[in-house]
Amino acid sequence: MANAASGMAVHDDCKLKFLELKAKRTFRFIVYKIEEAQKQVVVEKLGEPGQSHEDFAKSLPADECRYAVFDFDFVTAESCQKSKIFFVAWSPDTAKVRSKMIYASSKDRFKRELDGIQVELQATDPTEMDLEVFKSRTN
DSSP states (O other), X not given: OOOTTTOOEEOHHHHHXXXXXXXXXXXXXXXXXXXXXXXXXXXXXXXXXXXXXHHHHHTSOTTSOEEEEEEEEEEOTTOOEEEEEEEEEEOOTTSOHHHHHHHHHHHHHHHHHSTTOOEEEEESSGGGGOHHHHHHTOO
């Protein structure tokens, strides 16, 4: 099923790995990329459960767009351990315009494939997905 706007399909692995992250917490994060030649979104990188937010931030390329999900653990004001699944649309200012357009036009359909996203972040530079930004979006 390709998106009419961008023509991008979603590889089955994208949904399967997301379900593993959500249900079994097998991964801390997943980075997805659009393979233009195959016209589909594929899994590019899987983060181990022990990896940190810093590892996640480093896994996103400085000048290319990506989608990512991050399983963020935090402690509430009431000292309860919780987690939220963040969807990050990474679109750095230095990315090619064509790439930014393809990622922007495919985002909503791709996100719908990942049932269980709790928070969405749009980031164009590393400061927009700083650990403090994640913390502020957990309320």
